Amino acid sequence: MNAIHLSSIFQQPFSSFLLFSLPKSKPFNNSGIKASSSEKEGRNKEIRVCTERACRKQGSLDTLQVLSGIVPPFVSVNSCGCLGRCGAGPNVVVLPGPVFIKHCGTPTRAAEVMAFVCFGRDDVEEESRRSLEALALRKRAEDEMGNGNFCEAHRLLSQAIDLKPFGGVHIMLKDRSAVELAMGNLAEALDDAKEALTIAPNYPEGFISQGDAFMALDQVDAAEKSYSMALELDPSFRRSKSFKARIVKLKEKVATANLA
Structure with missing residues (x-):
């Protein structure tokens, strides 16, 4: 898969790439405030990217990668078969909907799709630019x-x-939690993991990060x-080797605590 590069903003209006109009939707709250159940239901959307041969040749795997990297917690991104x-x-x-969108073959276009889904409008160039820049920074950090x-x-x-x-x-906070842990900043690592879960309460990797921080703090029950x-x-x-290793380490800590 090719590396992600920032692209210049298209001059052509995003709405011209829609085959059908997209219903208006409220912006996502990504400020760290946990959404209520009713809010989640109202915001629940899915973006599917065709990864069949023709679309793959036109860059759909890169599109899928970008969308997955800038996805808000209450939007899901998945691959799918041919959409015609x-x-x-x-x-x-x-x-x-469904709402079909064509020619989604660049990082900029993918970001515009995500912003349009989140904000329900097509004047989203600034939001798209910031999100792509943040994604590029996260990739460099990795x-x-x-x-x-x-x-x-x-x-x-x-x-x-x-x-x-x-x-x-939430992905950036999860990554920063791992960095804090590696640097020995245990309290900060736990704070970042908790904040990631506040933004995305059903984020499995966020719970892994939180568990890692609790383990480092010897809070085995919480871990x-x-x-x-x-x-x-x-x-x-x-089936994950790294997860199995975590469980082995957890059991060892529990056994040691029981002997004390």
Whole structure:
């Protein structure tokens, strides 16, 4: 998959790429305030990206990657089969609706789709730009984390969060929690994990991060609850080697505590 690059904003209005008009929707609240059940139901939307051969050749996998990186907590992004109109790809459909969107083959266009879903209007260039910039910073931070440059990763993630993108903040907070943990800032790591879960209450990786912070603080009961919640939300963690290693470490800590 190609690396994500920022693109210049298209001059053509976004609405010209809609095959049907998109119903107006209220903006997502990404400020860290937990949404009520009724708010979640009203905001629940899904974006599906065609990843069949024709759309793949036109860049739909990159579109899927960008949308997944800037998604707000109450929008889901998934791949799907052919949506027709193969010559106008990559094609995207927004549900409920359905609303079909054509020519979604650049990071800018993908960000405009997400912003349009969130805000229900087409004057979203500034929101799209900030969200793409934040995503690029997060990707750079991930590289720095992989190289062990945690201070630089922390700086990049903080810069990305400060941009106040319309989506992906919970992912950035989860990543920064891991960085704080690696730097030995245990309380800050827990704070970031908790904030990620405040924004996205059903975020499995957020519970993993929270569990890791609790483990580092020797709060094994709280860590066990966090890991259990992550597993409940995403049973596929059972097959994860890293998750299994966490459970082994947790059991060892529990056994040590029982002997004390």
